[in-house]
Structures are given as C-alpha cells and as structure tokens.
Amino acid sequence: MRRIDITGQRFGRLLATAIAPSSNANMRWKCICDCGRVVVVAVGRLTSGRKTSCGCEKAEAIARRIADSGHFQPDLAHAEEWRPASSVAPEWLEASSYGRIRSVLSDPRILPPYANKQGHLYVGARVEGVVKQFSVHRTICAAFHGPPPRGRKSMALHNDGDPLNNRPNNLRWGSGADNAGDRDGHGRTMHGVNCHLAKATPTLVREFRDLYAGGRSARSIALEHGFSPSAVLDIVKRRTWRRVA
Numbered sequence: 001m002r003r004i005d006i007t008g009q010r011f012g013r014l015l016a017t018a019i020a021p022s023s024n025a026n027m028r029w030k031c032i033c034d035c036g037r038v039v040v041v042a043v044g045r046l047t048s049g050r051k052t053s054c055g056c057e058k059a060e061a062i063a064r065r066i067a068d069s070g071h072f073q074p075d076l077a078h079a080e081e082w083r084p085a086s087s088v089a090p091e092w093l094e095a096s097s098y099g100r101i102r103s104v105l106s107d108p109r110i111l112p113p114y115a116n117k118q119g120h121l122y123v124g125a126r127v128e129g130v131v132k133q134f135s136v137h138r139t140i141c142a143a144f145h146g147p148p149p150r151g152r153k154s155m156a157l158h159n160d161g162d163p164l165n166n167r168p169n170n171l172r173w174g175s176g177a178d179n180a181g182d183r184d185g186h187g188r189t190m191h192g193v194n195c196h197l198a199k200a201t202p203t204l205v206r207e208f209r210d211l212y213a214g215g216r217s218a219r220s221i222a223l224e225h226g227f228s229p230s231a232v233l234d235i236v237k238r239r240t241w242r243r244v245a
C-alpha cells in the first residue's frame with residue numbers, strides 16, 4: 001500500500017504525532033487529542049474524517065444532549081442518591097437517582113455516557129484490563145428496582161420512551177413484548193434532542209466558578225452537572241454570565 005506521512009497533520013481534535021507499530025498492513029498513527037489523551041488510530045479513519053477526536057467529542061455531544069433534555073439538572077428537592085448495581089455490574093460501579101453511573105475505584109469519577117444508534121446510553125469501564133460496556137438504563141434499573149427478574153431476558157424499559165431519561169422513576173423491568181408495546185405507544189421519538197438548552201442558574205454559575213478556582217477541571221464539573229465542557233469553560237472564564245458576581 002501507499003505509504004504516507006501524516007506527522008504534524010491535524011484531523012479535527014487529533015494531531016498526528018508519530019507512526020505507531022501495527023500488526024497488519026494498516027498504518028496506524030499515534031495522535032494527541034486536544035483534551036490531552038493519546039490514541040492510536042488507523043490512517044484511513046483519520047484521512048476519511050471518521051475519527052476526529054479520542055472519543056471526547058462524542059461524549060461531549062451526548063452530555064450536551066442530556067443537558068438539553070434537563071434530565072441531569074441538579075434537583076434541589078431530591079439529593080442525588082448512589083446505589084450499587086451488583087446484579088448487573090461490578091460492585092464498584094454505582095448508579096444514581098439522576099441517571100448517572102460512577103466508578104468508585106481508586107480514581108472515583110462519573111463515567112461519560114455515549115449513545116448507540118437507538119439512542120440508548122452506555123458507559124465504558126475497564127474490568128481486569130478490558131474495557132466493557134454497561135448499559136446505563138439496565139444498571140440504574142437494577143440498582144433501584146432490584147435484579148432483573150428473568151435475567152438477560154428482562155429488559156429495562158423507559159416509561160416515557162425517552163432513552164436519555166434514566167431516572168429510576170422512568171425505568172421498569174419488562175419483557176421484549178412490553179418493549180414492542182412501548183415502541184408503538186410513543187412512536188420511538190427522541191425526546192430531548194430538540195429541546196431548548198437547559199439553563200444554568202446564578203447559583204450554579206457561582207458553584208462552577210468556586211469549583212474551578214479550587215482546582216477542579218471544567219470537564220469534570222461539566223460531567224458532574226450534565227453540561228458541556230465548553231459551556232462550563234465559558235462560565236468559569238466569565239465569557240458568559242459576566243454579571244454574576
């Protein structure tokens with residue numbers, strides 16, 4: 001195959017820095033992402049425009065969609081409650097009443113969700129060196145409604161048909177037949193995607209600025225509160241919400 005040198009070239013957020021060892025004919029390049037992560041990517045995926053970030057771009061897009069849908073809005077009436085979901089996930093994965101998943105291993109953090117083609121959310125977590133995918137709705141359903149009654153045959157169903165709404169009160173265990181019924185009932189609409197942006201509040205703005213001044217990254221604040229990292233960065237850098245003291 002034709003050998004090309006893409007060192008120094010930029011593909012979206014990825015900057016190609018060096019050729020990486022490859023076990024087959026596909027050339028792979030080590031790239032550094034704008035977020036700081038280093039990834040190795042096949043040349044074709046870069047030049048075709050299929051790969052434009054380490055994955056952070058997709059994670060941000062889905063975080064934005066969730067923020068837009070309002071499901072992760074901090075809920076002052078109900079504090080976020082975390083529970084283990086050991087029937088469907090390792091004991092160090094916890095699910096929250098706001099619909100989020102966190103790892104409580106040595107580096108505790110909220111895991112950024114990503115969506116499959118159907119709009120269902122998943123998180124990736126390393127189990128014994130291998131990245132495994134965990135379904136967000138299944139994990140949360142197990143944590144708050146008990147183990148799936150019929151094992152793998154049980155499906156975690158969304159009462160309102162919105163796969164982005166993974167709060168426990170929107171989830172229940174059901175069968176494939178129930179799922180088909182649901183689909184007819186709500187026409188498989190992707191709620192939330194087209195909703196207007198969830199608004200920050202002056203209280204949140206002050207909280208974000210305090211956290212940022214205290215050393216937290218905009219990204220981690222964003223993930224915790226369901227905002228996009230760029231929206232948080234704009235807030236903490238006072239490019240938006242300038243009048244809030």
Ligand SMILES: [Zn+2]
Binds near residue numbers: 034036037054
């Ligand atoms: Zn990245």
